[in-house]
Amino acid sequence: MIKKNAFYAQSGGVTAVINASACGVIETARAHKDKIGKVYAGRNGIIGALTEDLIDTTKDSAKSIASLRYTPSGAFGSCRFKLKGIEENRLQYERLIEVFKAHNIGYFFYNGGGDSADTCLKVSQLAEKMGYPIQAIHVPKTVDNDLPITDCCPGFGSVAKYVAVSVREASFDVASMAKTSTKVFVVEVMGRHAGWIAAAGGLASDVNCELPIVILFPEIPFNKEKFLAKVDAMVKQHGYCSVVVSEGVQGADGKFLSDQGLRDAFGHAQLGGVAPIIANMVKDALGYKFHWAVADYLQRAARHIASKTDVEQAYALGKAAVQLALKGENAVMPTIVRLTDKPYKWKIGVAQLKNVANVEKMMPRNFITKDGFGITDKCRMYLTPLIKGEDYPPYKDGLPQYVRLKNVAIPKKLSDFKI
Amino acid sequence: MIKKNAFYAQSGGVTAVINASACGVIETARAHKDKIGKVYAGRNGIIGALTEDLIDTTKDSAKSIASLRYTPSGAFGSCRFKLKGIEENRLQYERLIEVFKAHNIGYFFYNGGGDSADTCLKVSQLAEKMGYPIQAIHVPKTVDNDLPITDCCPGFGSVAKYVAVSVREASFDVASMAKTSTKVFVVEVMGRHAGWIAAAGGLASDVNCELPIVILFPEIPFNKEKFLAKVDAMVKQHGYCSVVVSEGVQGADGKFLSDQGLRDAFGHAQLGGVAPIIANMVKDALGYKFHWAVADYLQRAARHIASKTDVEQAYALGKAAVQLALKGENAVMPTIVRLTDKPYKWKIGVAQLKNVANVEKMMPRNFITKDGFGITDKCRMYLTPLIKGEDYPPYKDGLPQYVRLKNVAIPKKLSDFKI
Structure with missing residues (x-):
């Protein structure tokens, strides 16, 4: 040979x-x-x-x-x-x-x-x-974690950790400010068709550290009234809330909430900018002061x-x-x-x-709570080990x-x- | 007593x-x-x-x-x-x-x-x-680092580190993609009047790791033609570039490039969303594919x-x-x-x-390069020790x-x- x-x-x-x-x-x-x-x-x-x-x-x-x-x-x-x-x-x-x-x-x-x-x-x-x-x-x-057969895809666990950590940190921040300032924080994360990354935002809240978090998944058709009611309830109960919105969230008509009209070389819609749309929707309907962030490349590059x-x-x-x-x-x-x-x-x-x-693995419906805004224990069980452990680069x-x-x-x- | x-x-x-x-x-x-x-x-x-x-x-x-x-x-x-x-x-x-x-x-x-x-x-x-x-x-x-007398303000060094690390990581990402996809990455950072945080983006590039970075400071009136020429030159030379834009960047008329028209309780303009404006400007004028991020609270909460x-x-x-x-x-x-x-x-x-x-400390002009798009060695000397060292929380x-x-x-x- x-x-x-x-x-x-x-x-x-x-x-x-x-x-x-x-x-x-x-x-x-x-x-x-x-x-x-x-x-x-x-x-x-x-x-x-x-x-x-x-x-x-x-x-x-x-x-x-x-x-x-x-x-x-x-x-x-x-x-x-x-x-x-x-x-x-x-x-x-x-x-x-x-x-x-x-x-x-x-x-x-x-x-x-x-x-x-x-x-x-x-x-x-x-x-x-x-x-x-x-x-x-x-x-x-x-990072999309959407390949079949394999339990998870390399790249996803680190984005998931970035999102979970960032949402926890930002939620602490908003909690501090909510009395006189920002009450709703919206962060947009990647995930064109599958809500795995958005789901990771749900890990920010756990039994040791409960936080009010609303997740918008691409798998769940966006319902404005239900969403606003959920945010309002969260703010009334906790004084504030964080919203994690997938870039791929779509209306009941199947259209992306934010489509810049661009296509990448694979013919996929080039998305971005749904966070400000969601944030302004909250402001207009509920009057809550907001802040929003779009993590974009920062999330998938965050080797730190x-x-x-x-x-x-x-x-x-x-x-x-x-x-x-x-x-x-x-x-x-x-x-x-x-x-x-x-x-x-x-x-x-x-x-x-x-x-x-060419097979895409979507979030199972039983990983998403019945109301469509959170993750179930089953999902948490799946995600938690994937973000476990730190592996810092040299500085x-x-x-x-x-x-x-x-x-x-x-x-x-x-x-x-x-x- | x-x-x-x-x-x-x-x-x-x-x-x-x-x-x-x-x-x-x-x-x-x-x-x-x-x-x-x-x-x-x-x-x-x-x-x-x-x-x-x-x-x-x-x-x-x-x-x-x-x-x-x-x-x-x-x-x-x-x-x-x-x-x-x-x-x-x-x-x-x-x-x-x-x-x-x-x-x-x-x-x-x-x-x-x-x-x-x-x-x-x-x-x-x-x-x-x-x-x-x-x-x-x-x-x-x-985080704005704008108090007088003290050499620096607590909160700033950590935001600076977050921005420097994130810009380095995102620049590596864009460099990988530039051949067929994103050539310009724009990240918006905090800093209403003073460009200290934006300046920290310049630390992402150093003698050991040179990266093409363009910074837009609130201290330098925005000049669209010069900016586009700078980005174009960077992309032609390196194949890509990262733009760090301060939320407070203003035109020659003194107006914020992005003013949502909101005011906070102190009467300050409530800003956000200049990144997509800059990104689309680049796309329209130069045709480069872009991505943009708005770090918002993630940057100042990033205790990790x-x-x-x-x-x-x-x-x-x-x-x-x-x-x-x-x-x-x-x-x-x-x-x-x-x-x-x-x-x-x-x-x-x-x-x-x-x-x-009520005294605000602005960036000295000699901390900004002559063309207004970068940081000088003097600035680097000032900033570098402030981001030094890691102090990880327990996980x-x-x-x-x-x-x-x-x-x-x-x-x-x-x-x-x-x-």
């Missing part, structure tokens, strides 16, 4: 821990130099493969690679670029295989969400057909408050992807399997990509010391390719 | 470390039980004094009081309620003295910004006139990423306030005196309240364990008072 090289790429929105998965992939591959040659990373994700812009990760020291574990963002660059169906876009898929072949790449590790799981599967299938078999392994990543569980799982999945490749697996994705809730125990499992691609002069890699490209062997 | 009780109250917008000052006041008073009786805290600030709603802090254990050191927000409630001039509002001042007299209060510790320094001074003056002398000591607090320097100074100033009182001082404020920059050394000083009240199940006090009121002795 000729020793094959590996290709690794990051796809879609980056997270606080996607580099921890990269770290897991690269360190594990380095530990098996007898079987895996070099790990090349795609500059800006799959675009790097199409344009033959391959980063030689061996140019970076063991220390730099180890630092990826605590560095947020995508160290090699990510992209929002979806390969379409093979029939429409056969040339692109063929180009990928051609590049892999030119650089003796036998392992394709693709680190992303649902779209990239689909791409990963197609690469595997086409490579097979083209007579240059590639072991394609998908490494799950998405990452969940230890999340970091460990992100690393473990990167490591497992390489181990699966070494076992000869193809068109699979390592998953998190939850063994027990209390104490929280998990192990790595394996999912077939054909069962993962110097008050700032986290995140690594930036050299990202040296290897020489190209092929002619240019237009994407 | 009859042993007098002390009154402590929190005023204005709360911070991540105002409770650390409360902790300093209460612990130091408890250590001098021979001279200071009980510490009563005003429920919701000065309103608690006016309404005789006095919290008996002795009902909380030493452990609970110690926990204030790492708990954000105002543990006794704060308020936005400014006592006007003595001539207009003599009744309120007289009521304060009456309440203090009824409860044998001889020390008035007022923890707030410029407005409360003014109130503190007036209480001292009127008490003198009314023949019931009160030692009034102001404990500085404001508080600056160690800030926490230590907040505590030290609370402690110093009591020590000044014990020395017989009146109408003063303990300050931070910077001794050296490198290594950073500081000590406690004392300012006369008549020199503090349980993934969440910070902030304390909530019992806040038991003492029996009232006087008739009701309408405010």
